[in-house]
Amino acid sequence: MLRYAFQRLVLAVPVTLGVLVIGFTLLNLVPxxxxxxxxxxxxxxxxxxxxxxxxxxxxxxxxxxxxxxxxxxxxxLGTSLVNNMSVADELSRAFGATLELVVLCLVWALPTAILLGVLAASRRGTIWDRVIMGGSVAGVSLPVFLIGMILLWVFGYKLQLLPFTGRGGPLWTLDGFRHAVLPSVCLGLIFIGPVARMTRTSMLETLKADHVRTARAKGLSERVVTFRHGLRNALIPVTTLVGLQIGYLLGGAIVTETIFSWPGVGRLAVGAIVANDIPVAQGAIIALSLGFIAMNLIVDLLYAVLDPRVQAK
Incomplete structure (x- = not known):
């Protein structure tokens, strides 16, 4: 396992170098x-x-x-051209806010997506299957800014149930949690659809496997067969998709943070690009890219845990 982890870490080095090259080149082309x-x-x-x-x-x-x-x-990472502050200090504060948003999103969206996918697979062809897949398609099709504006208008402005601008403090405080609910729901709704669809497809293939039929022949309940014998193998391709989707969450966070005035890396990057603050924009690109690379590295390791055959390659 350590050897496999080292190999994946080495492969991340040229990717990081490529990010530095692309980020430096693009921002130097700005007029x-x-x-x-x-x-x-x-x-x-x-x-x-x-x-x-x-x-x-x-x-x-x-x-x-x-x-x-x-x-x-x-x-x-240099000094901001606008406020003369250290880029590293600005990014450390902003990245913490973005990380809070992504973590809160995953806490509710990931188990929800997997459970919906399992339910759709176990109820294939029923009204449950059609409703879940229809909702998944809608979640994939709707742009994140439209979802955010609907949530802001309905729950923030009309019903006034939750605050919808700014960050109320750390996530573990009540005010901080209330401010993070709508942005995390906005991110989660674009995350659930692809994961639920992949879980359903993978579960349908796994439930046809020989070991699942053997478990049923032993008289085990359908719940035990589905979750103990089917779900673990079905999660192998789902894990890869989750890693990619988390990377997309970081991209979606740029729009979400702008809509809800959330002081994260995405909003910091947008403000830096508008103000031609090149060091901050470069630092934000590096932070988001390293976050994406780190999540893919974690997914590779989880993939190896779920399927030990990967470590032997």
Whole structure:
């Protein structure tokens, strides 16, 4: 297991390097001058030129990139051009808020999606199956911003049951939890559909397997057969999809955080791009990408736990 984990960790290194290259290249193609942003609109050409030299922007791109990678490896993500604060400090606060949102979403959405998929598979062809699959298709088809606006208008504005702007504090406090409910539900509704559909498909294949038929022949109850003998094997492909969907959650969090004014990495990235704050935008891209890579690494390890044959490859 340790050998397999080390192999997956090594494979993550070139992916991380690719993220640095792409993020650096894309943001350097933006038609804006970081030195001008830092100096302000009233600065003279001499002041802007001096700032460009101090920031190293007058050097070749390859040299800027090597310097940037070296700073990232030492934990130095630069300083914001707008508020002159450390990018690492801003990201640490914002990433904690995003992580709270994703964790709360997974706490309710993941078991719900799996249970719905199991129910649809065990009731194949019934009204339950059709309703669950119809809801799954709707969840996949509806854009996240539309779901967010509906939740905000109905439960926040009309019924006034829950707050819908900002973060009320840490998730473990009552006010913090109430503020996180609507954003987490918005993310969860786009997560449930794909996972429920994959769980149903995988369960239908697993329930046809020989070991499941043997368990039924022994007289075990259908609940025991479904959850003890069928669900574990069915979760192998579902685990891979969950890892990908968690990555999409980080992307969906950008829209959700903007709608609900949630102070996470996504909202920070949008604000930085609008303000041409290149260091913060680059730092946000790195944070979101590393989160995606870390989740895929965790999924690979869980895959190996569920299916020991993977470790032997």
């Amino acid at each position: 804006s001058d970081p030195a001008t942003v830092r100096a302000g609109p009233a600065a003279s050409a001499e002041v802007i030129a001096q700032i460009r030299t101090e920031m190293g922007l007058d050097r070749p791109l390859w040299e800027q990139f090597l310097r940037y990678v070296g700073n990232v490896l030492t934990g130095d």
